[in-house]
Amino acid sequence: SAVISQKPSRDICQRGTSLTIQCQVDSQVTMMFWYRQQPGQSLTLIATANQGSEATYESGFVIDKFPISRPNLTFSTLTVSNMSPEDSSIYLCSVGTTSGTDTQYFGPGTRLTVL
Amino acid sequence: QKEVEQDPGPLSVPEGAIVSLNCTYSNSAFQYFMWYRQYSRKGPELLMYTYSSGNKEDGRFTAQVDKSSKYISLFIRDSQPSDSATYLCAMRQAGTALIFGKGTTLSVSS
Numbered sequence: 653s654a655v656i657s658q659k660p661s662r663d664i665c666q667r668g669t670s671l672t673i674q675c676q677v678d679s680q681v682t683m684m685f686w687y688r689q690q691p692g693q694s695l696t697l698i699a700t701a702n703q704g705s706e707a708t709y710e711s712g713f714v715i716d717k718f719p720i721s722r723p724n725l726t727f728s729t730l731t732v733s734n735m736s737p738e739d740s741s742i743y744l745c746s747v748g749t750t751s752g753t754d755t756q757y758f759g760p761g762t763r764l765t766v767l
Numbered sequence: 768q769k770e771v772e773q774d775p776g777p778l779s780v781p782e783g784a785i786v787s788l789n790c791t792y793s794n795s796a797f798q799y800f801m802w803y804r805q806y807s808r809k810g811p812e813l814l815m816y817t818y819s820s821g822n823k824e825d826g827r828f829t830a831q832v833d834k835s836s837k838y839i840s841l842f843i844r845d846s847q848p849s850d851s852a853t854y855l856c857a858m859r860q861a862g863t864a865l866i867f868g869k870g871t872t873l874s875v876s877s
Contacts, residue, residue, distance in 0.1 A: 656810075694773075760809060
């Protein structure tokens with residue numbers, strides 16, 4: 653299984669500011685995803701981070717609010733822009749594998765609180 | 768109708784009990800079925816993976832997929848207090864990201 657790290661692990665931010673979350677994987681992976689988990693809720697897919705091209709966003713999520721970079725096969729960032737208290741959530745990086753099991757693994761998450 | 772339905776619980780059982788967790792889904796194109804365990808303030812941890820229909824066993828855990836009924840289950844035998852967590856079912860089609868259920872919170876008391 654892939655080992656995934658995220659930075660920061662948590663942060664408290666002011667309304668109107670932006671936060672960039674980093675995701676690092678210990679091996680090259682084809683598919684990387686960003687999810688949001690709001691308090692008491694399940695995981696919602698924000699976007700698929702594509703290496704060398706723009707991310708693919710799910711309905712309800714837009715690039716201006718959640719710009720994503722993926723410069724190589726082991727690293728991605730998600731920025732939460734112009735934050736409001738409604739953005740308070742856990743943001744999770746996930747990677748997919750096609751090593752026969754075709755599963756997804758998750759990072760530890762970034763717990764964001766917006767005041 | 769949501770794509771994946773899961774009863775959020777909470778579910779409370781005594782130590783040693785058999786636990787049954789279930790999800791239903793509406794998209795017949797789903798082929799990959801997974802169960803994740805999430806402890807408080809941690810990321811989801813892959814517990815079981817099943818491709819298409821059938822059963823899979825791993826220690827005290829058994830995952831079942833019934834594609835004809837669009838129904839998946841996770842059984843935990845001899846449950847332990849350390850099994851107390853939220854259990855998330857997830858599934859997807861080939862080449863797409865996972866769709867998750869809401870998660871069932873399980874508490875096992877000693």
